[in-house]
Amino acid sequence: MSRAKNFQIGGLVVLAGLLLAGILLAGGVAWEKWHDGAPTAKIGGPFELVDARNGKTVTDQDYKGKWLLIYFGYTHCPDACPTALNDLSLALDKLGDRRRDMAPLFITIDPERDTADVMKDYAASFAPDIVGLTGSTEQIAKAEKEFRVYAAKHPTKDGGYDMDHSSIIYVMDPSGRFVTNFTHETDPDQMAAKLMSLAS
Amino acid sequence: MQFRRFLFSALAALIAVGGAAFAQQAQQTGAKVAVTQAWARATPGKSTIGAAYATVTASAGDRLIAVATPVAGAAQLHQHTMDNGVMKMRQVDAVPLPAGQAVTLSPGGYHIMLVDLKAPLVAGQSFPLTLTFEKAGTVETNVTVGGVGASGPAGAADHMNMDHMDMGAMAGHKG
C-alpha cells in the first residue's frame, strides 16, 4: 500500500469516528432532554414520614396500589390550605366507589408546629380519609425535595412566622409514579373528572 | 289661584333640589362606609388561627386600617398572593377602598387573620368584629361562621360554602 492510500484510509476512519461521535452526542442530548421533559423522572420518590393518627412511621411503599393525592401545606395557614383541602374533599365526594382507591395525604411543611396531635384532627376536619403526615425536620425536608416543593419561613411582625409554600396537589399512580397535578385553578369537578378517568 | 299653585310647585321643586344637593354634600364629607356579608371559616381540628372576610364599600374612598374582635388575641389585615405556584401571606398596613367601589375580602386575596383564637370557630355561630377606617372611624359588624373550607358567605349562590357534612350527605359519602 502506498503512503498516500494509507493516509486516505486513515482520514476516512477519523471522519467516520467523528460522525459516530456526533451521532452519539446528539442522541445523548436528545435522550437527556426527553428525560428532563418527562416529569415522572423528577417528581416524587421514596419518603419516610409519620402518620399523625397513630404516630407510626409510614413510607411510600405503604401506599403502593393506591392513587396518592398529596398536598403539602401547614395548619397555621387560614386561606390557601383550607381551600385546597376543601376542594380535594369535594372532589373525593364525587368519586363514588373509586374513592377507595385513593390515598389523600396532607403533608406538613411546618413540622415544628404541626405535631402529630395537631395534624390528625386538622386533616380529618376536611374529610375522614385525608391523612395528615408529619415527621422530623429531616424527614420533611427530604419529602419536600423529592416532590420539588418550595417551602420557606417568613418572619412576621409579632415574632412568629408564616410559610411561603408551593400550593399543588400531586397525583401519583398506584406504582408511585407522578401522573399529574392540580393547582388552585383546578376546581373540584375537574379534579374528580380527571381522577375518574385515571382510576377507571 | 293658578299662580299660587305654581308658586307652591316651584317651592317644592326648589326644596327637593336643594335637599338632594345637601344630601350629596353630606355624603362627600361624611365618609360613609358600608360593611356587609362578613363571614369566617370554621377552624379545623385544634387550630387557633382563622380567617374572616367581608365586603366593604366606602362611598367617598377610604382605607381599612385595623380590625379587632373579642374572640381572638389579635386580628390582622393580611394579603395572599400566588407567585409562580408559591402561596405567600403577608400582613398589610391597610386595604385601599376606592370611592364607591365594593371591595370584597375573599380567599386568595385579602383576609382578616385571626390569631390566638380563644375558642374554635364553629359553623353556624357568629361573632362581633370592629373595623377601623382612616376617615370613617370604626364600624361594627357581625361575622357568620361557615364550613372549614367555605368559599363565601352563607346563602351565596354556589353551595361551596356548605360545610363538609352537608356536601358528603348530598354526594353519597363513602368515607
Ligand SMILES: [Cu+2]
Ligand atoms: Cu393570614
